[in-house]
Amino acid sequence: xxxxxxxxxxxxxxxxxxxxxxxxxxxxxxxxxxxxxxxxxxxxxxxxxxxxxxxxxxxxxxxxxxxxxxxxxxxxxxxxxxxxxxxxxxxxxxxxxxxxxxxxxxxxxxxxxxxxxxxxxxxxxxxxxxxxxxxxxxxxxxxxxxxxxxxxxxxxxxxxxxxxxxxxxxxxxxxxxxxxxxxxxxxxxxxxxxxxxxxxxxxxxxxxxxxxxxxxxxxxxxxxxxxxxxxxxxxxxxxxxxxxxxxxxxxxxxxxxxxxxxxxxxxxxxxxxxxxxxxxxxxxxxxxxxxxxxxxxxxxxxxxxxxxxxxxxxxxxxxxxxxxxxxxxxxxxxxxxxxxxxxxxxxxxxxxxxxxxxxxxxxxxxxxxxxxxxxxxxxxxxxxxxxxxxxxxxxxxxxxxxxxxxxxxxxxxxxxxxxxxxxxxxxxxxxxxxxxxxxxxxxxxxxxxxxxxxxxxxxxxxxxxxxxxxxxxxxxxxxxxxxxxxxxxxxxxxxxxxxxxxxxxxxxxxxxxxxxxxxxxxxxxxxxxxxxxxxxxxxxxxxxxxxxxxxxxxxxxxxxxxxxxxxxxxxxxxxxxxxxxxxxxxxxxxxxxxxxxxxxxxxxxxxxxxxxxxxxxxxxxxxxxxxxxxxxxxxxxxxxxxxxxxxxxxxxxxxx
Amino acid sequence: xxxxxxxxxxxxxxxxxxxxxxxxxxxxxxxxxxxxxxxxxxxxxxxxxxxxxxxxxxxxxxxxxxxxxxxxxxxxxxxxxxxx
Numbered sequence: 001x002x003x004x005x006x007x008x009x010x011x012x013x014x015x016x017x018x019x020x021x022x023x024x025x026x027x028x029x030x031x032x033x034x035x036x037x038x039x040x041x042x043x044x045x046x047x048x049x050x051x052x053x054x055x056x057x058x059x060x061x062x063x064x065x066x067x068x069x070x071x072x073x074x075x076x077x078x079x080x081x082x083x084x085x086x087x088x089x090x091x092x093x094x095x096x097x098x099x100x101x102x103x104x105x106x107x108x109x110x111x112x113x114x115x116x117x118x119x120x121x122x123x124x125x126x127x128x129x130x131x132x133x134x135x136x137x138x139x140x141x142x143x144x145x146x147x148x149x150x151x152x153x154x155x156x157x158x159x160x161x162x163x164x165x166x167x168x169x170x171x172x173x174x175x176x177x178x179x180x181x182x183x184x185x186x187x188x189x190x191x192x193x194x195x196x197x198x199x200x201x202x203x204x205x206x207x208x209x210x211x212x213x214x215x216x217x218x219x220x221x222x223x224x225x226x227x228x229x230x231x232x233x234x235x236x237x238x239x240x241x242x243x244x245x246x247x248x249x250x251x252x253x254x255x256x257x258x259x260x261x262x263x264x265x266x267x268x269x270x271x272x273x274x275x276x277x278x279x280x281x282x283x284x285x286x287x288x289x290x291x292x293x294x295x296x297x298x299x300x301x302x303x304x305x306x307x308x309x310x311x312x313x314x315x316x317x318x319x320x321x322x323x324x325x326x327x328x329x330x331x332x333x334x335x336x337x338x339x340x341x342x343x344x345x346x347x348x349x350x351x352x353x354x355x356x357x358x359x360x361x362x363x364x365x366x367x368x369x370x371x372x373x374x375x376x377x378x379x380x381x382x383x384x385x386x387x388x389x390x391x392x393x394x395x396x397x398x399x400x401x402x403x404x405x406x407x408x409x410x411x412x413x414x415x416x417x418x419x420x421x422x423x424x425x426x427x428x429x430x431x432x433x434x435x436x437x438x439x440x441x442x443x444x445x446x447x448x449x450x451x452x453x454x455x456x457x458x459x460x461x462x463x464x465x466x467x468x469x470x471x472x473x474x475x476x477x478x479x480x481x482x483x484x485x486x487x488x489x490x491x492x493x494x495x496x497x498x499x500x501x502x503x504x505x506x507x508x509x510x511x512x513x514x515x516x517x518x519x520x521x522x523x524x525x526x527x528x529x530x531x532x533x534x535x536x537x538x539x540x541x542x543x544x545x546x547x548x549x550x551x552x553x554x555x556x557x558x559x560x561x562x563x564x565x566x567x568x569x570x571x572x573x574x575x576x577x578x579x580x581x582x583x584x585x586x587x588x589x590x591x592x593x594x595x596x597x598x599x600x601x602x603x604x605x606x607x608x609x610x611x612x613x614x615x616x617x618x619x620x621x622x623x624x625x626x627x628x629x630x631x632x633x634x635x636x637x638x639x640x641x642x643x644x645x646x647x648x649x650x651x652x653x654x655x656x
Numbered sequence: 657x658x659x660x661x662x663x664x665x666x667x668x669x670x671x672x673x674x675x676x677x678x679x680x681x682x683x684x685x686x687x688x689x690x691x692x693x694x695x696x697x698x699x700x701x702x703x704x705x706x707x708x709x710x711x712x713x714x715x716x717x718x719x720x721x722x723x724x725x726x727x728x729x730x731x732x733x734x735x736x737x738x739x740x
Contacts, residue, residue: 416698419709420691423684423720443687595670607668609692 002061003031003501004073004126004147005159006038006046007168008135008210012155014650016169017045023167025049026640028160030333031075031501037061037645039071039128040653044135046126046158047644048073051504053255053360054081055099062647063101065109066094069131071647072105075160076123076145077508079251084118108136113207116220120251120514124202126158130649135210141221142366142512143191143204143488144497150199156210161498162199162335163628166635173199173629175587175622177451178458180337184618185442185455186435187339188489190462195336196629204488222467223483225476227521234527238540240519245540248513249275252362260285260358262349262507263313264557265301267534268364268373270549271541272510276362277309286311287353287361289345292319293560304546316352318345320564324572331624332634333502334494338621339445339614342559343495347502354503361505365491366512369482370520371534373554375402377478378531379421380434384474386425394418400531429456431463431470434478445615448596448622450589459485475525561613563605565620573601576623585626593619657705658726664700665722669693679722689720701725707732 005024012020021038025047029036038047039062048061054077064071078084081100084107089095093106100121107115108127113136122144127136137158139147150157152171157164165171176197183189191203202208205221231237249272253259261273263286276284286306291297299315306313323344330347331338353361368374382389382397389397398414398421420437427433439456446455462484463469463477472480492509500507510516528535533554542550565572575581577594600608600616608616628634666672669688673679676686683689689697702708707729 412699412702413695416695416709419698420694423694437691440684440687441690441692443685444690447687592670599670609690609696611690611692 002048002050002075003028003160003164004046004048004075004124005164006044006073006126007158008044008046008156010045010155011153012169014040014042014652017650018644018646018648020168021045021047022640022644024159024164025644026638027163027167027634027636029640029642030504031160033504033641035060035645036640036642037647039064039073039647039649041128041130041649042651043133044128046071046073046128048075049640051359051506053077053257053506055097055256060645061101063097063099063105064647065105066096069129070105070109071128071130072101072108072125073127074101074104074123074125075147076121076125076140077506078104078119078121078123079254079508079513080118080120082254113138113209113220116207122508124160133212136207137202137209138207138220139202139204141205141223141514142483142492144492144509144512146493146497147202148194148199149202149208152198161333162194162196163332163634165199166629166632172632175585175626175630177449177587178453180587180622181446181449181452181455182458183337184339184445184449184452184615186439186459186485187442187614188485188493189336190458191484191488193458195625204484223480224518225472225479225521227518227524230522230526234536234539237523237527237536241516241523241536241540244513244516244519245271245510246275246279248510248516249279249362251513252508252510253280255360257360258285258358259508260287260353260356260361261311262286262361262363263288263302263305263311264364265298265305265549266364266555266557267537267541267545267549267552268367268511270301270305270545271367271537272362272364273305273309273311274541274544275510277311283309283311285356285358286313287349287356287358288313288315289349290315290317291345291559292317296558296560298555298557301546301549301552304548308546314352314356316345316348318348318559320560321568322348323559323564324569327620328624328627330499330502331621332628333498334621335498335625335629336489336494337618337625338490338494339618340558341561341564341617342557343490343499345559346495346499350500350503350505353500353505359505361500361507363496363507363509364511365496365507365509366487366517367534367537368554369479369487370511370517371537372475372479372520372524372530373534374482375533375554376434376438376482377475378533379437380474380478381530383421383425383433386421391418394421397531430460431477432456432459432481434474435481441611442614444611445618447592448588448615448619450587562600562608562616565616566601566605570601572620573597576619581623581626585623585630588619588622657729660704661701661725662722665697668696668700673722679726681722682720683722684720694720697725701729705729705733710735 032049032051034052035050078100081103124139124145124147174197179193209216288302330344398417446452577597582590
């Protein structure tokens, strides 16, 4: 794993390129503390900070093709690099290293952009074609690795993390009101959003080519949720799911360093821990979070799993004050507004993993989206069938939806839910039927913003412009939205790789192997009770995992939100409602922010609901983002700790 | 009862009934009510005013405006009285 940063078509004098590229890379050195290198010519400066995982000795970057035409700065892993390398070698391509990076480069040199369709990996890269002068940027199909692009005058800036832009002369961050409104309402930035004006995220599965003053954009991978022909029987489906997951784990155990597993105590990560032991032939090291607050803690399940598998297990114990005290630094790494604090313990976990000498972990992201693990998929199914069901069936379904939420429990809770759900049985937000309840709930946080406009305009545009979206079923649309919002915008990004890479730990997600996602699409809803989440996964691994883990049911990973701040840092009331800060931020509604913070700090925690908690964390993260990015305090002035290797193709460097 | 309920809602959901949010405003669309808030509100009304909303009231699509809530309470009270 690595980080990349650079710029193209800058009006600055090329003499300055090396220092600027070095300073940009220094901002993201946490992503790749092992090596740093950059490529410079008269139009482009781009570099990589490298975390050595594969081919430790000779996998340095930037890497250039043998004819010197193509240069690559690459962040990520290409899991099927050995197969592609063999295929390219069969076509006469020679390689100088054993690294996956060189395979990416030579695949592009050989097949051009269409090489992307052959890639199974987590990646984002910048590739310079020195013959055409083109700069190509591309990102993996699910958005596992980040790539931000900013315009600054005529220049194009790009980087794995936006903080690199702080080192480009004259660049300043300013909040984008439309991005913020959409994020506050829908929980996460949308695929192209960053939260800041003039900064976009290259969406998952897309590329951007800069050619002179022109640009070309497109999508190389779409999200296919319709699935192929389903297996004939449930047993066959179980065998196929097992085979695909084994292959996905095998590919992700390819590494020249040890691979650990994040084991939360939930079903998905337990499957990965089991498979890692089976495939690698010995129990892996496992890592997990324990909470002092019993409401969030899953220690009992973690202990049962790790004892069962005999893994070498270690934990990091997290208290309220750990969450609150680490929050600012975790937000600095998140870079975008956040709606819950659960990413903060992941920052502490990655720190622990790295201190144990492990720099690659498998984690369970994607299982809930691919195999329909979330309550929102059951919501979508129930709401789309609502008018055909009698009241007794509706009541029975209610009990299956969110058994872990207190306010939705018991007969009274289920009866009251009927009235709630009834509000959402018609599509009033075009294309967003499955998510209407969630998004309506998000309207509360939007009240924190001044002049928010229509916070759903952007997400409605997103689905309206998506080819084939209208033909999907209600549950598939819900899946599509989860892949494109919560998964890529938060779980993979803020909670996943941004926290892991803050400490130079690379996360790998076997459930997001393209073959696994395709298989899931072909079996979902075809076998078992569709209101029994992840039915087939439970069938496939029920006999090898502890009963307690398989039968527990979905227990989302969460952490203490506003209550942690109220209990351990009452001074946050003044920090969040400080008139000077709010005036400076500009986009927040000062009157409502003050009223809201008073309410949170003056109420007993049981009176604070989900929407208040989310609004609180969105507010607190926005205040810190203003400090770090808009005011520029995230900038680090210390130079790279490792030497910067430079491939210098500037005119000034050429022999006279 | 109406005044008490208004006061409870204003305090609980941090808004004021005024020219923008009236007794006929859809409180979900206004960002006032969310799932948790709705369930809490129905629980509060049932506990405070001694009524139990049946299917008709809950499914009648009226319980998301203040006026609809008040009408639902009145209707539930009538039914309770009739059944005694």
